[in-house]
Amino acid sequence: MVVSVRGAGVVVTGAGGGIGAALARRFAREGARVVVNDLDAGRAEAVAAEIGAVALPGDASAVIGAALDALDGTVDIYCANAGLGSGGSETAPDEVWDAAWDVNVMAHVRAARALLPGWLERGRGRFVSTVSAAGLLTMIGAAPYSVTKHGAHAFAEWLSLTYRHRGVKVHAICPQGVRTAMLDATGSAGDLVLRPTAIEPGDVADALFEGMAEDRFLILPHPEVAAYYRARATDPDHWLTGMNHLQRKWEAVD
Structure with a gap:
């Protein structure tokens, strides 16, 4: 099965670089009418100019109205890609937790x-x-x-189970390391866990299009994630012990 997006109205948030820019480029190459959203106006405008799209800089939560105007009243595909890679532990300030919740979950809900x-x-x-x-x-x-x-994944699952019989398709893209600025910002933890198997942003876009063609909810650009996910569900204590070994290894080098 091949999914055609030619002529479709597509919005990609966080599309000024990284995965979002790769998604915007792929949709444009496939003939979609694309809106590029990013908090950084210069980056949004640069990507939009490159691919013949419309730039709508600003908060991802507030882009829908302007995007509908730009796309003649119809958004066929919405890519909730904008995200905050907030590090830290339970001791991170409330404002860090609040910002992560707002961008990584509530922007999707809105x-x-x-x-x-x-x-x-x-x-x-x-x-x-x-x-x-x-x-x-x-x-x-x-x-x-x-x-x-985890909240973003849970919301995507809920959307899918609630509305799939009414024609709404939902896809959750779940890559590990991707060579972006966000990976660079993860520091030594990212170097240990993510960088060894990191892929390019374009690989993520390719995986999405393969998943859309196969009508799959979970899009796993790193196929090994399926095995990790299965192991986590089958024997969570064993999986947690393995992750704790990684934690201790990180603490020893950090």
Whole structure:
């Protein structure tokens, strides 16, 4: 099966670089009408100019209205890609936790609120959530990120189970390390866990299109994540012990 997006109205948040820019480029190459959203206006405008898209800089939570205007009233595909890679433990300040929750979870909820009435009326729509493998598993040294990415995954699951019979397709992209600025910001924890198997942003976009063609909810650009996820569910204590070994290894070198 091949999914055509030619002529579709697509919004990609956090598309000024990294995975978001790769998604925007791939959708544009496939003939979609793309809106590029990013907090950084210069980066959004640069990507939009490169691919012949519309730049709508600003908060991802507030982009839907302007995107509908730019796309003649129809958003067919929404890529909830903007995210905060907040590190730290339970001791991270409340404002760090609040910001991670707002961007990594509530921005998705607000987008769904705005888009679902139209999608349900038309009987079609596609919601793509960039969750990260941290949302299926976890990530050492990054409690706010891990916890809120679990929330993003849970919300994507809920959307899918609630609306799939009404024509709404949902995909949760769950890569491990991707060669982006966010990976660079993870420091020694990322060097230990993510960088050895890191892939390019374009590989993530390719995985999404393969997953859309196969109508899969989980998009795993790193296939080994499926085995980790299975092991976690089958024997959580064994899996947690293994992750704790990684934690101790990180503490020894950090």
